[in-house]
Amino acid sequence: MKNSKWKIALFAIIFGLLTMVLAACSSESNSGEGNSTDDDGNATEGTEGEGSSSGSGGVLNIGLSSNAATLDPTLYTGTYESQIMRSIADTVIVYDKDLQSMVPSLATEWSAADDMMSYTFKLRDDVYFQQGEYQDGRQMTAEDVKYSLERSAENSAQNRLSGVESVEVTGEFEVVIHVEEPNAALLAMLTDQGNIIVPKEEVEGWGDQFGAHLVGTGPFILDEWQTDQQVELVKNENYWGEEPNLDGVTYKFISDASMMTNALRSGDIDIATDIKGQNREVIEQDENLDLLSTPGLSITYLDMNFQQGPTANPLVREAIYKATNIEEIVQGVHQWGGGTVANGPLPKGSWGYDDSFESLTPEYNPEEAKEILDQTEYAGGFEIDLYVLETRKNYATIFQNQMKENLNIDVNIQVSEWGTLTETISSNNAPMNIGGWSWYPDPYFFLNPRFHSSQHGSNGNGKAYESEKVDELLDRALTETADQAERAELYQEAVAEILADHATIEFDNLDIATGINPKVKGFNLSPDGSIHVVSPNGVNISIEE
Structure with a gap:
């Protein structure tokens, strides 16, 4: 599985705390995802808050400035798609809210070998896939991590796990990732949505259509995809992490910037993304809305x-x-x-x-x-x-x-x-x-x-x-x-x-700029533009009635 392009390492996120072994407990973590761009901080104001353990219900409507083409982790190319994928499936580790260190997700702890040629990950034993067409919601094991990461290393359209030679299963809930050369970028790559963990049965069962039927271990389940309009997710009652505060999330595709702003002002969406130019001023002047902006x-x-x-x-x-x-x-x-x-x-x-x-x-x-x-x-x-x-x-x-x-x-x-x-x-x-x-x-x-x-x-x-x-x-x-x-x-x-x-x-x-209805609580504005609705890093958005 050699990949000679490892040094490019496209579309990965990275931090270097590779030698630390971090013990995981999702209930104890604190609240909280490049590339040359063609066209086109964690300071949050007004609406930031810690996730609540008691669900408030309701459906959160989020506006995305472009259509999603696929949710297959090896095929997706846009940040818009990754926003949706983030709510459906999990990576083995994630960033904290401040993008300064890694926190556990599907992995409970990890360590790097002294020569930086391999990395050992111990996994949770209480994670189950969402029920799909080809499996009934079975337990996730180390074999699923091996399958998903090797699939990414071999087939990723954006080389999202380059430099990985193989993934070795060393226990039912333990894997060792072997790399071609010492690579301090590995942890960051593992936080990318291209490296979410998925069940082999669903991938092979759906074939080319898996990207329209993504199944993962995340807090929400893909319920309906209306092409060029929206994607609807519903709460995963069997989610391994903190119970989501919401009943569901709907991602609406609104490519026109002015229409995005108008949808926020009218209440059709609760969060408007990719706010630029004069629309910043429009939202700032609306006393019923907040504009969150950070470098x-x-x-x-x-x-x-x-x-x-x-x-x-x-x-x-x-x-x-x-x-x-x-x-x-x-x-x-x-x-x-x-x-x-x-x-x-x-x-x-x-x-x-x-x-x-x-x-x-x-x-x-x-x-x-x-x-x-x-x-x-x-x-x-x-x-x-x-x-x-x-x-x-x-x-x-x-x-x-x-x-x-x-x-x-x-x-x-x-x-x-x-x-x-x-x-x-x-x-x-x-x-x-x-x-x-x-x-x-x-x-x-x-x-x-x-x-x-x-x-x-x-x-x-x-x-x-x-x-x-x-x-x-x-x-x-x-x-x-x-x-x-x-x-x-x-x-x-x-x-x-x-x-x-x-x-x-x-x-x-x-700047990363987002328009938001103040009734949305617990939202975290991230310098990388990622939106976490529910995350092991502590974010758990709710809607205030």
């Missing part, structure tokens, strides 16, 4: 070609960086809020972020920038292409004006659709490009895909950035240690090197 795990950036063209010259890159008024760009793009100035390639929601990054980020100084450019063969300005999606053209336009005014650089904005853009970038044919990167808290998923030399030819490092020092630091953080604090120090050293090379200009951290 998310998402960055918008401008990459400069590291190997060819004018920006292959480090002085040119430095001049461009210092001639860029990032605050002006962020204010211009986010006139209704929703974004904050970024300080380097790690978002503030990552545990690798450090306040020192702000002092390492070059300051806006157009006079100094011109002096630096005049030291190069490009003194007096030049012409360069900037590739961007239509949805990010507003960033490009402001940047274009700044370059002309400050350095007499003529920036030609090349608006491209997603496929063309990624092909141009990955083939190192984009002199400059504006992109977005959205992932999970572990720095690995922000830094390795965008800055490790092994990723040349990918969309993340199409700029062909290369630094032996950065490669060394990133490799050590992944393979040498499982201690989160030690890994954070290595990643912070790498960020300092990256900032000194001026290969990229980070514009903003995008």
Whole structure:
């Protein structure tokens, strides 16, 4: 089951507390889920609260900004689908509400081998699958964990469990996961919805239709799916964890942003997701609603070609960086809020972020920038292409004006659709490009895909950035240690090197924003955008009558 793509590790969540063995007891846990983005914190206000042990009933209506195509964990590609899957099925471990550590779910405790080549998980013995078409709600065992994780490692459309060699059953409720190379990212991968535990009978019985008939061990059961409209879930009376406060959850697909806001205002939905632009203001001004917003795990950036063209010259890159008024760009793009100035390639929601990054980020100084450019063969300005999606053209336009005014650089904005853009970038044919990167808290998923030399030819490092020092630091953080604090120090050293090379200009951290009816209690706004209705991390949403 070798998987040579393990270093990419797409769409995984990660933390490094791999050597700790955590004892589980779901009733004692506290309240509480990237990737290059095509288009497009845990601070909660007003509605945050601890889950209640007494159910209040009712059905929670949640608006999702895109349709779900499949709920098969090996086939799903969108965050919208994962929101639904999270309520139906469980992973072996989950993040706590603050995205700072792991807490038990189907696994009660776990540990990493000294050589980081295997990880042992002890499982709960009181978990039962929901009743389906091909099994009657039988007990979950280690064989189900082996089947589900190996299925993901072999077949995941998004490589959500890369680097796993095999899963060994060492007891009825114990498994050992063997990896191809030391990999401190494994725990994070296991929190991804692509690695939920499912019964083999249902997968094989439904075949290609399993994605429309997902069966798991979660707090809610898939009841009805109205194509392009909504998915209805009902309470699982045999759920192993804390009893859900709700009778059910309905996820409604509302792709139009204004219609989403109107549905919240009219009471058709209780939670509206992906709130942006002017709709933020509309909800904020409605005294019957709350807008919850927190910096998310998402960055918008401008990459400069590291190997060819004018920006292959480090002085040119430095001049461009210092001639860029990032605050002006962020204010211009986010006139209704929703974004904050970024300080380097790690978002503030990552545990690798450090306040020192702000002092390492070059300051806006157009006079100094011109002096630096005049030291190069490009003194007096030049012409360069900037590739961007239509949805990010507003960033490009402001940047274009700044370059002309400050350095007499003529920036030609090349608006491209997603496929063309990624092909141009990955083939190192984009002199400059504006992109977005959205992932999970572990720095690995922000830094390795965008800055490790092994990723040349990918969309993340199409700029062909290369630094032996950065490669060394990133490799050590992944393979040498499982201690989160030690890994954070290595990643912070790498960020300092990256900032000194001026290969990229980070514009903003995008906010995760949700509109909510105050009658919803216990909701937790997460920087990764995940919505937990009931979770082993302590979240248990209720509706106040």
